[in-house]
Amino acid sequence: MDIALTLVVNPAFDISLENIENKVTDLLSLNEYRGRILSENRAMDLIFETKDHRRTREMLTPALTKIEGLDWALQAAKKRKKKLLLADMDSTIITVECIDELADFVGLKDKVSEITESAMRGELDFEEALKERVALLKGLTASQLDECYEDRIELMGGARTLIQTVKANGGYAALVSGGFTFFTEKVAERVGFDMTRANVLEIADDQLTGMVVPPICGAQTKLDTLNELAEKLELEQRDIIAVGDGANDIPMLEAAGLGVAYHAKPKTRAAARAAVTYNDLTALLYFQGYSDADFSN
Template sequence: MSKPIDYVATFVAGRGAGLNERAVSGALYDAGLIDAGRDWLAEGLAVDAFLSVAGHDLADLRSRLLAAVADDPIDVIVQPTIGRRKKLLVADMDSTMIGQECVDELAGLVGLREHVAAITERAMRGEVDFENALKERVALLAGVTLAQVETLLTRITLTQGGRQLVRTMRAHGAHTALVSGGFTQFTEPVAARIGFHETRANLLEISDGALTGAVVAPVLGREAKRAALIELRDARALPHDATLAIGDGANDLDMLREAGLGVAFHAKPKVAAAADARIDHADLTAALYAQGFRREEFVD
């Protein structure tokens, strides 16, 4: 009986780039590894390299392979071969499933985009407390009307690969949730556009058709995101390894660490360094390739 393969390294080309055998072989060689077989998931875009390296530390394997592709527009996700297909997806919204930070977009309506964006950047880097930073930014939005919010919704752009990620996982029996430190006025329509089963987010206080500048308590932040993942996982009696979380900011860190596979997507340095996996170059379909899905299995 052949020896089981312990780990798989999934190589995914960055957006606009390509992938070939030489690049994969070179990365494995530089990392001091020999693969035990290849499986191309999408020709020229994504490939699984199976690694028979019993006794090796997973964190060390990840570090070595990330270093090996550091100069190339290639992402590599290393994980055990068992349990790759996930049954729960929990994803952040702003700068993850969409291309904007909604609070910054709202601030643009009152001429404070640059000021608010600077606070947002510090919060996402983990330099300031998320809850206090959120309250500070929302206080500046008093008077923005719901009609203005509706206009902003037409400018929200979905991140490439997000619909495919959510709809493909749903088609294979996974539950999907958009869990955001943002606001329900944005998460609900975005979740509907992408195809999420449900969403969790903060609620802006409204009076006479306009924002009051307050967030309705409790504020959904870093710990609440982790708690949401645990609640959704336990409600379905899923094991830890059956969960996938994706985010980009410091308020996603606890959620990423709680997941069976936590993916930092085009993330802030602190988040990318702490996550199990990172997507720095490719779009969100990389999270499907990481689960072993072939391109022809994607639901567009």
């Protein structure tokens, strides 16, 4: 079976793709392989044959993981361009956690951020942690939600390029978030997602009630959405890529053909087939075999 090892380096680090290529070929004793530059001095594919994919991964992981500035993915070389992309929003498609930023408006950002961090590490039940945090937001006004979006919500580097390139190549993109529809709907329109699912903040008399309208969108909803879309679009597991950073993303990442932990918590990174730690979201395009010339904005 031909497999593709994709190497993506952050230019801010003083490392050489050529040196990493040599390290890989020496480690695996590769005599025959195909190299393809995806981005000059930033990303490349090494495609070679292996009879034992698992053993190859076991050999590569210790050596590549310790190289600061390098992100990599190992997968079957054929049909890498995915037809369905599912993404988390907070700290993945955008740079912040919306609920933490909202909490700043009531002077509780530190307290809420601590709960968020624990929940994303998988130390707390996601649904209970969400209810606890939303209760602390009671009394926030709709105008403050608007202010939060306008002043604090920034797209993650490469977010729009990722989604637009996938869609330009016939893919479908879904934003599935444990955050709130107030933000996901705006972000989805801005980036180009085809659909979104998230939690609904209950508002009465122009103020948050401190409640989430059930059902809660958590880990199971993310997995259910993946399965629903796969069935609707008649896709196989290998046709799907998913990306997220928190423990509530793990079932979705495990169910995808390529699950990518993005600047993720350790538990999430350990569960995913690939990780992006040093680069922006365009690394997901390189993992699929896209080159800079293929990118769409």
